[in-house]
Amino acid sequence: MIQLKTLLNCIDNSGASVVECVNVLKKKRPATIGDRIVVVVQKQRAAGSESSTTTALANKVRRGDIRHAVVVRVRKESQRPDGSVVKFGDNACVLVNKAGDPIGTRMNGIVGQELRGKQWSKILSLAPMHV
């Protein structure tokens, strides 16, 4: 249930840590796993704590940037075709560019398997784990 003003965790290394949803694309309803949304970066990941080589990566997005993102985890339970129901502990997303390629190069954290049915295989291959 991602809609206007929802805050999400950003789980890639693009430099954003918390983003706010400002629009749900191609849908008149709240977004769920695999949906594309427009976000504003609210919090940056602390660049100082990381090593100097990764600061270039951390600067990929800044606070206040408007980017596209794909939702990868939601608190709202989602039902699979086999009847099982999956529910995560937080809302999370991955930033993507206009073409749909992820901005970050690494991801930390699990993602929902619903991405597979929605042609986000690039994100699935980056993810360390999917449930």
Place this chain on the structure above:
Amino acid sequence: MAAPLVRQLGCLRLTPSIQQPAIRRCISTIYSARREPTPLPSNVPEQFLSQLPTRLKKEAEGPKKIKIYPPPPSSRAACKDPVAKVTETQLSVLDPKGERKALFDYRRNPRSVKPGDILRVTFKNGDPFNGVCLSIRLRGIDTSFLLRNELMRVPVEMSVKAFSPNVKSVEIVQRSQIKRRRARLFHMRDRKHDRRSVENLVDSYIKQKRAFMGKR
């Protein structure tokens, strides 16, 4: 002289008025047979039949009769409890040996899975899912159980249908250490009671299992 002769006319009426009713009754009690109805001529031309009053019409042409149909046979007699029947047939297809049913029937089977146990579910495509069992929803063929775990610091909950053909195996990794007083352990979602990750326990269980199977 003439005065006593003059009488009021009302006096004259008295005498005949007493006798009259008797006479009248005599006339009325004379028996007379009731007039017989004129029989309907047998050869009435067809064009006049429609003009006859309904009581004189023949039975075939009489007032329209409403056809009464018998009620349809009750389907209740064929199957008294169809839901139970469907459940039974589905169970015989999906769980012919009744193992899965016994595994989750925590009200009757003392060796079954109980809320608080740590389970490992393997799906048909080979993906496993481990977690603490928070609740078992006993609903016949729709029986499901809720597992909670923490994967990469993110809590994940998954409700799995017990009789789903997608579920290959369900194993009990560890029984609940303490006696649980309730059937739904939703308080384990709170930070204070959260079990956190059970991956380490499951890993050691798998190692043990492999060693055991290797010895055999």
